[in-house]
Amino acid sequence: MPDNFTKRAGWCQGRFKGYGYRLTLSRQAILAVLSRTGEHLSAEEIYHRVHKIHPSSGMSTVYRTLELLVQLQMVHKFDFGDGRARYELQRSKEDKEDHHHHLVCLRCQRVINYTDFIDDEVELLKRTEKGLAKKYNFKIMKHILQFYGLCEQCKDRE
Amino acid sequence: MPDNFTKRAGWCQGRFKGYGYRLTLSRQAILAVLSRTGEHLSAEEIYHRVHKIHPSSGMSTVYRTLELLVQLQMVHKFDFGDGRARYELQRSKEDKEDHHHHLVCLRCQRVINYTDFIDDEVELLKRTEKGLAKKYNFKIMKHILQFYGLCEQCKDRE
DNA sequence: ATTGTAAATGGGACTCATTCTCATTAATAA
DNA sequence: TTATTAATGAGAATGAGTCCCATTTACAAT
Structure with missing residues (x-):
């Protein structure tokens, strides 16, 4: 039985492809990082974690992918006033808990x-x-x- | 009879001096600009308007003064998501209208x-x-x- | 009014998050 | 397997905001 974050990652990936976007290794890594955390990561923090999974991913890709995910409403972008944006995966709409x-x-x-x-x-x-x-x-x-x-x-x- | 913004500027200046800060020409100009607008100006917009009143004022002073005013709770700093801060004078606390x-x-x-x-x-x-x-x-x-x-x-x- | 002095200034160098550019790579459909 | 085109990575560029420091200025004391 897949755990929660694997399910979530799978759901994200499906949704991503459904929109006609390519599911690259960098994008998979970014989705994986976002899926398995409850924190509000900055782009840089995401980049570092992604780097461990897929070392060749670059910052630009992280920023580009995050922007795309925000457009697709799969990720929320927040500003907590410390001069850098924070990103959080949108859990399923139905999940009131979230x-x-x-x-x-x-x-x-x-x-x-x-x-x-x-x-x-x-x-x-x-x-x-x-x-x-x-x-x-x-x-x-x-x-x-x-x-x-x-x-x-x-x-x-x- | 002084108009509203003159009164407001006067009030600000008094308050400012009350805290023991010097009321320089740059600071007067910044307070004047903030007092007479209802817009949500960015630091750069404030700088340009201040420049018309007192051309020798620099950007650093605008930023420094705004930061000070925010600390004194005389100005509110907002982020409307366009990558630059916006500033708005705090009208008097009693004024519910505001x-x-x-x-x-x-x-x-x-x-x-x-x-x-x-x-x-x-x-x-x-x-x-x-x-x-x-x-x-x-x-x-x-x-x-x-x-x-x-x-x-x-x-x-x- | 004059002066002493500490606060405040201006401007340019700097930081640092984010965006842009462009030659190269890789995901997908055929 | 191949063609095609989206996506990438590296680094340059941008731009808001901060910092530094020699100079200026407000203002209290005289």
């Missing part, structure tokens, strides 16, 4: 995924989106909700 | 400030902050809530 928002430590950059209050949040956000879409004649495609502060370890220091 | 969130067009980068639904949003966010702070022992200092999509003009094009 929908989360972020809590970011301004000092140590740690990011916590939280799912508490998500239902209330999502409900309000949907309502707001609907209202805004109507009032401003805007087609709303995504939202960002993040909380920033000091984590347990950092808030007592200094 | 509290707004953003609606960002992914194509033309236009940013709309909206105040609709703000009360509901703020209430939910406060509740969520309290819950998160307790559960994760986090000291929450700020949040970001932004909606992204296509504006009236852009959504029908292409």
Whole structure:
């Protein structure tokens, strides 16, 4: 029985080919790295991990592939304010468990995924989106909700 | 009778000096530019406008002053995903009118400030902050809530 | 008003994430 | 197996933001 991340990687690969893109070794490696982590990796971190699997992959390919995956909505790109983008694989849409928002430590950059209050949040956000879409004649495609502060370890220091 | 932006600039200057910082010509120019606009200017745009008032001001000073103002919580720094920071003067805390969130067009980068639904949003966010702070022992200092999509003009094009 | 002095400046060099270019390679269909 | 064209890798280029340091300036004390 395949484990979760293998399944996930397989799903990604299928989806990727379904769009007519070639499934190269570099792309497989990038998908593998993203599938097997729960962290919010930067392009550079992804590059390093990919490099271990497939040493000939270059940075450009990592950036290009990530951009493509973001376009295909298979990956989310975040900015947590530290000057580099972070990437996270989109788990399946149906998986309610997976929908989360972020809590970011301004000092140590740690990011916590939280799912508490998500239902209330999502409900309000949907309502707001609907209202805004109507009032401003805007087609709303995504939202960002993040909380920033000091984590347990950092808030007592200094 | 001074107009609104003159009052605002005066208030800023007073506040600035109150913190013990020197009120240089460059800083006055930067505050003037920020006071008299409702836009979300980038550092470069601010630099250009400052240059008209006080041509000898340099980019470094603009960046340094903006950073200082952000620290003093007199200016908010935003990232709307176009690779450059945007700055907005904090209007007085008491002015409820002023509290707004953003609606960002992914194509033309236009940013709309909206105040609709703000009360509901703020209430939910406060509740969520309290819950998160307790559960994760986090000291929450700020949040970001932004909606992204296509504006009236852009959504029908292409 | 004049002066002393520490804060602030300007401008250019620098950093570093990301994008671009282009000759080469490799995935896929035929 | 081969043709074709997407994709690649290496390194150059870009561009926002930061740093450095000799010079200037705000402002308190005189």
